[in-house]
Amino acid sequence: MQPMGNVSDTHVVVIGGGGTGAAILYDLVQRGFKATLFERGELTCGSTGRHHGLLHSGARYVVKDREVGRECMNEVRILKRIAPEAIEANRGIFVAFTEEEEAYRETFEEACAEADIPTQWLDADELLAMEPRLNPTLRGGVMVPDGTLDAYRLPMHFFAGARQLGAVIRNFARVESFVFEGRRIAGVTVRDLRTGTDETVACDLVINATGGWAGKLAAMADINLPITPAPGTMLAHQGRLVNNIIERLRPASDGDILVPQRGLSIIGSTQWQSDDPDDCRVPDADVELLTNAAIDMVPDFKDTKYHKAWAAVRPLAGASSTEEEGRELSRDFEVRNHGTLDGVEGMLSLTGGKATTLRIMGEKTVDVVCEMFDVEASCRTADEPLPNYRQFFRHGVLV
Amino acid sequence: MKERTVAVYRTAKKAVDEFTVPYNERTTILDALEYIRLQEDPDLMYRQSCHHGSCGTCGMAVNGEFVLSCIKRLADIPEDQAVRIEPLPTMHQIGDLAFDPAGFFNEFPDDITYKRVSDVNTDAAVPEDMEHYERFESCIECGLCVTSCPVTVDWMGPAALASIHRMIEKNPDEADTWLDRAAEKRGVEQCTKDFSCSRVCPTGVAPGKRITLLGSMIKKREKARASEEKQE
Numbered sequence: 338m339q340p341m342g343n344v345s346d347t348h349v350v351v352i353g354g355g356g357t358g359a360a361i362l363y364d365l366v367q368r369g370f371k372a373t374l375f376e377r378g379e380l381t382c383g384s385t386g387r388h389h390g391l392l393h394s395g396a397r398y399v400v401k402d403r404e405v406g407r408e409c410m411n412e413v414r415i416l417k418r419i420a421p422e423a424i425e426a427n428r429g430i431f432v433a434f435t436e437e438e439e440a441y442r443e444t445f446e447e448a449c450a451e452a453d454i455p456t457q458w459l460d461a462d463e464l465l466a467m468e469p470r471l472n473p474t475l476r477g478g479v480m481v482p483d484g485t486l487d488a489y490r491l492p493m494h495f496f497a498g499a500r501q502l503g504a505v506i507r508n509f510a511r512v513e514s515f516v517f518e519g520r521r522i523a524g525v526t527v528r529d530l531r532t533g534t535d536e537t538v539a540c541d542l543v544i545n546a547t548g549g550w551a552g553k554l555a556a557m558a559d560i561n562l563p564i565t566p567a568p569g570t571m572l573a574h575q576g577r578l579v580n581n582i583i584e585r586l587r588p589a590s591d592g593d594i595l596v597p598q599r600g601l602s603i604i605g606s607t608q609w610q611s612d613d614p615d616d617c618r619v620p621d622a623d624v625e626l627l628t629n630a631a632i633d634m635v636p637d638f639k640d641t642k643y644h645k646a647w648a649a650v651r652p653l654a655g656a657s658s659t660e661e662e663g664r665e666l667s668r669d670f671e672v673r674n675h676g677t678l679d680g681v682e683g684m685l686s687l688t689g690g691k692a693t694t695l696r697i698m699g700e701k702t703v704d705v706v707c708e709m710f711d712v713e714a715s716c717r718t719a720d721e722p723l724p725n726y727r728q729f730f731r732h733g734v735l736v
Numbered sequence: 737m738k739e740r741t742v743a744v745y746r747t748a749k750k751a752v753d754e755f756t757v758p759y760n761e762r763t764t765i766l767d768a769l770e771y772i773r774l775q776e777d778p779d780l781m782y783r784q785s786c787h788h789g790s791c792g793t794c795g796m797a798v799n800g801e802f803v804l805s806c807i808k809r810l811a812d813i814p815e816d817q818a819v820r821i822e823p824l825p826t827m828h829q830i831g832d833l834a835f836d837p838a839g840f841f842n843e844f845p846d847d848i849t850y851k852r853v854s855d856v857n858t859d860a861a862v863p864e865d866m867e868h869y870e871r872f873e874s875c876i877e878c879g880l881c882v883t884s885c886p887v888t889v890d891w892m893g894p895a896a897l898a899s900i901h902r903m904i905e906k907n908p909d910e911a912d913t914w915l916d917r918a919a920e921k922r923g924v925e926q927c928t929k930d931f932s933c934s935r936v937c938p939t940g941v942a943p944g945k946r947i948t949l950l951g952s953m954i955k956k957r958e959k960a961r962a963s964e965e966k967q968e
């Protein structure tokens with residue numbers, strides 16, 4: 338793999354080493370930019386490593402938003418091609434356990450069809466033949482191309498690609514402030530935790546890819562960025578009970594996704610609101626709620642052993658004051674140019690998105706960067722297979 | 737919530753710092769470190785990602801025992817025992833509890849795959865366009881086995897050798913090529929059969945058993961080759 342396009346002297350700093358930062362970084366160096374990424378902890382230590390691990394075909398969102406559904410489906414096709422080792426070969430089944438859920442089938446299938454998400458109806462017998470541990474009161478279900486993804490190894494594929502093409506990756510390096518030249522950001526001040534020293538790094542553009550922390554980073558540049566940190570709990574039990582992801586055939590709600598991953602069964606999630614994206618302590622009530630929700634779908638869950646309950650923060654775009662509103666916010670993502678929006682040049686922020694859509698978030702962001710710097714280079718991240726995540730470590734220790 | 741004092745190794749001091757952390761029956765070592773980083777010292781270095789024993793980043797030594805800090809519960813350490821958290825000793829230290837695993841990953845041959853056929857509900861029907869379900873390997877590449885291993889010579893180590901054995905399980909017809917790798921000087925022959933690797937493995941990979949199995953396969957192959965030569 339060689340960088341293509343105009344090899345540019347433009348230096349871009351990416352803040353945030355989650356999946357979004359990883360995909361942006363890879364796309365930047367592939368299109369010929371010089372790029373450096375700073376992550377305050379270990380790579381993927383934010384929401385990225387901790388999420389549920391559902392590769393979204395878009396079916397979960399499609400009734401509300403066809404475009405988000407279509408985009409997810411497209412990304413699923415691409416990710417299976419470019420990073421097959423990071424995705425288990427299985428499917429998702431939206432199961433109708435109740436009459437109400439069965440009645441939702443038509444709305445759901447129609448929406449999927451409009452967004453080009455393939456579906457297959459399985460009647461009760463077919464479904465139980467496929468997943469014998471499901472609650473036998475079920476009425477049938479719709480199979481979609483959802484899957485299990487490795488929350489850590491998928492973004493590490495992107496980091497491996499970025500490193501191979503010469504991106505500089507600095508973990509345990511926290512961005513502390515921005516360096517201004519008038520109303521333009523000209524660099525960042527970084528604390529290197531390895532050495533305990535501060536340094537200033539000059540750049541032509543900063544990309545704020547800090548997920549749930551994006552509002553905090555923006556505030557450091559005196560920019561008001563509406564973002565709602567909304568954590569949710571997941572619960573893992575020991576024992577893989579199903580091979581497909583089991584979801585409920587109804588509008589998204591708490592405790593309606595059971596993901597098999599390795600030898601675990603993981604049920605999620607819930608949602609609450611937090612002022613501080615770092616505060617992810619699991620509410621006691623969530624554990625009981627999720628346990629019961631899993632038993633409802635797969636009764637054998639009650640005989641499996643508790644493994645871990647944990648939470649991750651959703652970087653929802655937009656500010657919201659109530660929990661109900663929080664769920665209504667679009668799950669789509671946005672690239673915000675603070676030059677045009679807030680009069681602060683030299684900085685873009687990303688808000689929203691999903692782990693599944695990391696690549697397209699990278700593409701859309703770098704499209705904006707190319708336009709800003711008048712660079713003609715088209716995105717190739719969908720076409721070239723990524724190096725395996727282990728290749729990341731072939732380049733020696735990070736310094 | 738109850739409270740407890742934990743001692744955490746700090747590189748800058750070459751000694752531990754003590755912190756008091758709140759805990760309940762679910763609180764893990766990693767949760768305690770998160771609390772310390774957020775409330776007391778934002779510069780505390782440790783690795784973390786998944787928080788549920790799947791990524792393999794968070795290995796540490798807790799009272800000398802090599803564990804995944806995201807799974808190890810504070811409540812499982814008797815209250816009259818002190819809690820001392822240190823980095824995994826054999827890894828490339830980069831600060832406090834954090835290490836860089838490059839050396840560990842370099843031992844894995846390039847073409848090791850990471851998925852295998854699912855082992856549950858094997859009689860169940862599969863979607864039409866699929867032969868069988870696949871799942872990720874159990875090995876989360878945490879390096880606890882390598883850290884626990886008493887062998888001090890430079891060798892491949894239990895995790896990489898276990899991955900070679902898995903490749904033979906998955907592709908019996910490629911056995912010869914993989915056995916060549918395992919039979920290298922830095923391979924199976926360095927194992928002293930201590931089995932600490934298997935005891936410490938958080939996901940039941942049983943690297944010790946796999947190395948032993950590789951050893952017998954290599955012996956069997958040698959014998960077969962020797963008798964072939966005799967006949968000729």
Ligand SMILES: Cc1cc2nc3c(=O)[nH]c(=O)nc-3n(C[C@H](O)[C@H](O)[C@H](O)COP(=O)(O)OP(=O)(O)OC[C@H]3O[C@@H](n4cnc5c(N)ncnc54)[C@H](O)[C@@H]3O)c2cc1C
Binds near residue numbers: 567
């Ligand atoms: C409960 C829950 C379940 C979910 N399940 C799924 C799912 O099944 N499938 C799916 O596709 N998506 C899922 N998501 C969404 C997904 O987790 C996120 O969309 C995705 O991980 C966001 O990635 P990111 O890189 O934008 O943010 P993050 O991964 O949070 O990365 C931001 C990074 O910025 C770093 N940072 C912050 N401040 C600084 C600083 N000053 N200097 C340097 N670095 C800094 C942080 O340490 C962090 O690593 C889920 C989310 C939640 C909350």
Ligand code: SF4
Binds near residue numbers: 876882941943
């Ligand atoms: S074999 Fe077990 S201990 Fe060793 S790296 Fe794999 S999961 Fe960790």
Ligand code: FES
Binds near residue numbers: 790
């Ligand atoms: S944080 Fe992933 S294994 Fe512990």
